[in-house]
Amino acid sequence: MKVTIDGIELDVPSGTTILEAARQIDTKSAPPAMCYYSTLKDSGGKCRTCLVKITQSSAQNTRPSMRLVPACRTLVEDGMVVQNNLSEEVLEARKGIVELLLINHPLDCPICDQAGECDLQNLAFEHGASGTDYKEERRRFPVQDIGPDIKLHMNRCILCFRCVYVADQLTPHRCHGVLNRGDASEIGTYIAKAVDSDFSGNMIDVCPVGALTDKTFRFKSRVWFARPMNAHRECTACCGKTVVWLKGDEVLRVTARKDDVGEVKDFICNGCRFQHKKLEDWVIEGPMHVDRHSVISQNHYEQLQGPQDA
Amino acid sequence: MLTNRSKVVVNKTLTFSESLYFPAIFRGLMITMSHLFKRKVTVRYPEQTRVFSPVYRGLHVLKRDEKGAERCTACGLCAVACPAEAITMVAAEREPGQEALFREEKYAAQYEINMLRCIFCGLCEEACPKEAIYLTPRLVPSSFKREDFFWKKERLLETVENRVDVSRRLMRPAQKGAA
Numbered sequence: 115m116k117v118t119i120d121g122i123e124l125d126v127p128s129g130t131t132i133l134e135a136a137r138q139i140d141t142k143s144a145p146p147a148m149c150y151y152s153t154l155k156d157s158g159g160k161c162r163t164c165l166v167k168i169t170q171s172s173a174q175n176t177r178p179s180m181r182l183v184p185a186c187r188t189l190v191e192d193g194m195v196v197q198n199n200l201s202e203e204v205l206e207a208r209k210g211i212v213e214l215l216l217i218n219h220p221l222d223c224p225i226c227d228q229a230g231e232c233d234l235q236n237l238a239f240e241h242g243a244s245g246t247d248y249k250e251e252r253r254r255f256p257v258q259d260i261g262p263d264i265k266l267h268m269n270r271c272i273l274c275f276r277c278v279y280v281a282d283q284l285t286p287h288r289c290h291g292v293l294n295r296g297d298a299s300e301i302g303t304y305i306a307k308a309v310d311s312d313f314s315g316n317m318i319d320v321c322p323v324g325a326l327t328d329k330t331f332r333f334k335s336r337v338w339f340a341r342p343m344n345a346h347r348e349c350t351a352c353c354g355k356t357v358v359w360l361k362g363d364e365v366l367r368v369t370a371r372k373d374d375v376g377e378v379k380d381f382i383c384n385g386c387r388f389q390h391k392k393l394e395d396w397v398i399e400g401p402m403h404v405d406r407h408s409v410i411s412q413n414h415y416e417q418l419q420g421p422q423d424a
Numbered sequence: 425m426l427t428n429r430s431k432v433v434v435n436k437t438l439t440f441s442e443s444l445y446f447p448a449i450f451r452g453l454m455i456t457m458s459h460l461f462k463r464k465v466t467v468r469y470p471e472q473t474r475v476f477s478p479v480y481r482g483l484h485v486l487k488r489d490e491k492g493a494e495r496c497t498a499c500g501l502c503a504v505a506c507p508a509e510a511i512t513m514v515a516a517e518r519e520p521g522q523e524a525l526f527r528e529e530k531y532a533a534q535y536e537i538n539m540l541r542c543i544f545c546g547l548c549e550e551a552c553p554k555e556a557i558y559l560t561p562r563l564v565p566s567s568f569k570r571e572d573f574f575w576k577k578e579r580l581l582e583t584v585e586n587r588v589d590v591s592r593r594l595m596r597p598a599q600k601g602a603a
Contacts, residue, residue, distance in 0.1 A: 224497045224501070224530075224554060225528050229499070333517050333530050336500035336504070338500070339503070339504075
């Protein structure tokens with residue numbers, strides 16, 4: 115199927131979403147996504163940050179779509195023409211979505227452990243306005259411990275449902291979900307039951323904001339003072355391929371590896387994530403690649419290669 | 425020739441009056457004498473001190489808020505903004521009951537500025553989202569020991585009784601948010 119996104123034509127198999135097609139062209143200019151996660155089935159369609167404009171629905175139907183559509187949930191059709199970053203309407207809508215996502219967000223980035231690697235922070239920086247018209251009281255929740263290793267800051271949550279899909283699809287029994295409805299909805303564990311499944315830690319990695327954070331890393335260091343290194347170990351429960359965040363010889367935290375759109379392909383087990391905090395446990399492969407626009411690259415830890423002799 | 429300022433050296437012989445040297449020496453002495461009656465550029469330190477510019481960037485201060493709680497939340501933005509890498513900090517979580525001591529749920533358990541590294545550029549102040557750190561028109565005292573220049577949080581922090589006025593730093597065109 116031929117689809118044109120921002121004037122670039124490409125061929126994709128049928129059943130591909132507009133977002134996946136746009137990511138095949140370029141991951142940087144593809145629509146941003148806060149709730150869609152390619153490795154989690156059924157995710158997407160909730161945050162509306164990936165809205166795009168369809169100027170021609172298909173080769174037969176040359177009319178534009180009536181309204182903006184979410185790219186993560188809309189399948190491409192043959193001859194479809196999509197406008198993403200070229201459309202003023204889309205950029206304006208995205209700005210509005212950022213404002214809506216931030217309505218109840220406490221903006222406590224100086225305290226939040228996610229700052230520096232936060233999708234919402236990046237989204238607001240790139241697409242948001244600097245002010246808001248919202249005057250009402252923001253909703254507030256107490257900080258909760260869910261399970262022995264995970265901290266839940268419900269204030270920061272944007273209700274993307276990714277963690278619920280992790281619990282549904284990666285762990286044998288789901289014990290947390292979204293309680294209540296609409297403005298009152300929140301992530302909770304039924305009867306304060308601990309999240310103790312072996313893959314529950316992946317909720318931390320999929321969380322686009324700082325709502326679910328690693329308790330073993332809590333306030334240890336800002337991410338840009340740590341050195342992320344690709345590492346692996348023999349693990350029977352998972353692939354064992356991780357990123358260890360070092361400060362000196364100390365392992366501050368362990369996360370799963372993310373691809374160039376910031377999604378985890380191989381989820382890791384809680385054993386690797388929380389129990390192995392010694393440098394001897396890991397085989398260090400080398401520094402994780404960090405985009406030079408990221409604040410984490412401030413650390414200058416990636417070894418620069420000098421000019422090689424010809 | 426790039427500047428047109430170079431002079432061609434001429435080896436001409438001196439005239440009679442030039443070869444006497446005395447007029448030139450006398451002219452030089454007159455210049456020296458005239459300076460005795462001009463305004464002096466030095467001050468008699470330490471009896472006299474110079475007036476600091478209102479925006480002088482000297483010794484840092486860590487501010488407390490109106491209620492006396494520490495404003496710094498150890499976000500690390502000053503340290504990442506610092507071009508000299510002079511600032512280090514260790515964060516800690518506020519315990520219940522410490523609300524009067526620390527403003528936010530995270531605070532700087534340790535905070536250190538290496539005054540030997542610091543270049544007093546003021547980028548830490550500009551980066552601070554909590555209006556916690558300011559440069560003040562005070563000088564870092566001199567010392568013979570290196571350790572005296574590693575300023576810990578206890579020395580940087582203002583006390584409730586003896587606050588450091590930074591209102592003149594705030595008179596700059598408003599760059600900071602109203603928060």
